[in-house]
Amino acid sequence: MNAALLMFSLALPASAAQGSVARTLQDEFAALAKSAKPAVVNISTVREEQYLVQPNYYFGAPDDLFGQFYGQPTRPKVYTHRTGGVGSGFLFDPSGHVITNDHVVRDATEIKVTLTSPEGKEESLPGTVVGRDPNLDLAVVQVQAKRRFPFLRLADSDKVRVGEWAVAIGSPFSLEQTLTVGVVSAVRQSLSIEGRPYRNLIQTDAAINQGNSGGPLLNLDGEVIGVNTAIFSPSGASAGIGFAIASNEIKLALEYLLAGRQSPLGWLGVEAAPVDDLIMRRFNLPSADGVIVSAVMPGGPAQEAGLRRGDAIVALDGKPVQSPQDLVARITRIRPGTQVPLGIVRKGAAQTLSVRIGKRPDSQEPAQRPAPPEEEETNSAAALLTWEGAVFERSKGGIRVSSVEPSSPLFGTLKKGDLVRGVDGHEVASLEDIQSAVAAADLRRGMVFDVVRRGKALYLSVKL
The missing domain is CATH 2.30.42.10 (PDZ domain)
Structure with missing residues (x-):
């Protein structure tokens, strides 16, 4: 809202001013919907699963029945089971590249992308997966058509503030081009959802439901601040707690997704826990800031830098470490091979180690974990x-x-x-x-x- 409009609204009676502000905001939402919707797509997928069934004597085909009677082996039957899925996405360049969640297109054998014109006309086009990153739960799909497409721009999600307006567009329950409005409720550094770790999430109370996954979360400028990804809901429907992967995470991953590769995640090679008053006293720490290292992975970057079990990590690259989640979120964003200072406290003394961030392995070996103790009889x-x-x-x-x-x-x-x-x-x-x-x-x-x-x-x- 510009200054002239604000001064004009202040000069009006209270009820008239409130109505003017409400209508202005209403017009903002309507204009945003008109400009953004053509770049928001519905994604429908088909997944095929084949399995073998060995016919038995009574229910096999007739030739199998006689074959069994004469001692010949039966032929297994191949069955194909097809299931459908629905999600959302948005075009981020004029070439027809669509961003969505990896879980929307994972294992899909067929992908159909449906676009809606400003006049409301729908068009369905085939799509192919260009790149997937299961770790980030992001994927890029190419729309198979040679023309220019409307697209949405990615905002700087580091500038998002709690309390700002947030607009979600997608296909909840297959209801395409649905727009809901809320605010940014929180900005979370990391969160585990159904066992999957996510980092740099924007929490919103804009209604997000099944089918919204992969769709954009927008600011009032029509820029994407996040990819709608998950909800917290005891009932399975929107409970006012939705989560979107921040747009800056998308920017970091796009180079790799467009090349058909997963983005390399930074890795330190430690297991860490929060510091409480007792841990602080036991390890002679000056404060409860930072994290305590409970395990160091053999051969990992932390061990090579000299980090030990029982050290407290208090700073990374000159900035304080707030929690284990904060440490993991920040490490994963550092490009592997980068040398960074690590501030630690060891036996009460502050030190700085230089660590070269590694690339997180696909599967991490247990960190200095002894085998479980063998039991022995203890009757005495x-x-x-x-x-x-x-x-x-x-x-x-x-x-x-x-x-x-x-x-x-x-x-x-x-x-x-x-x-x-x-x-x-x-x-x-x-x-x-x-x-x-x-x-x-x-x-x-x-x-x-x-x-x-x-x-x-x-x-x-x-x-x-």
Whole structure:
């Protein structure tokens, strides 16, 4: 809204001014819809799955029946199962390239892209996948037609502010060209949705439903600030909590998607946990800022840089690290091969390491994870130690948690099968070690257990 319009609205009576502002905003939404909709597409897919069925004696084909009677092998039948899917997308250049979610086109054997002209006329064209990145849940589809297309521009999502208007356009429940309006509710650095990690998400209360996936989330200038990707909903319908992959993430990935490759993700090679007051005290940290390194992957960039288990990472490339999610989100955005400073605290002393960011492997090996302890028979009471409702016993791998009573203050922190390697900085290798360690501990002040759970190294803090 320009200054002249604002001054004019202030000069009007309150009700007239409110009506004028509302009509102006209404006109803004209508103009945005008119300009953006021709570049928003519906994507319908077909997936085919083939499977073999071995006919049995009673229900096989007649020739199979006689073949079995005379001892001849039966022929398996090949069946093809076809399923359909619907999603959204948008054109981002005049050449007919469409951005959508990877989960919209994954495993598709047929893709149909439907465009809608400004006059409302629909046109369906075949599409082919140019590039997919399952890690980012992004894909590029090429519309098969030789002409220029309307397209949407990508905004700078780093400038998005909470409270700004957000407009979603897509095909919820196959209802094409549906527009909904809301605001930017939050900007989230990372989030796990149905087990899939996402980074740099824009949260909105604009209604997003099934079929909106891959469609654009727009600002009032008609620029794309994100790709609508997921919703949080107990019912399966919009509950006012939708998420879009930020447009700057798309910009980083486009070079690789257009070349048919996945974008390389930066990788440090550590497992990290938040720092609380007990971790801060145990590791002699100046504050609860940063993250504590619970494991370092052998041969990874962190190990090569000299990072150790028990170090606290407090800064990356000169900027404070807020959480494990913040660390992961920022590392993945750094191009592999880049040398960056890593600020750490080790045994109370601040240091700076130089680390060369690696390329995240497709599958990561466990980070310095010992094998789970082998169980051994412990019928003797001498082989057991009970403390605060938790029972510890010897195993071939060390000291193992045998059980934890529900009434124990350790219940929910320690679990059956945990291998205890240390308590409050004291190494534990025998029942005598753990007996001495817990005798010196004070649950009212809190304590930190160093354990291995299902092969994963953890620092666990507990306090009464």
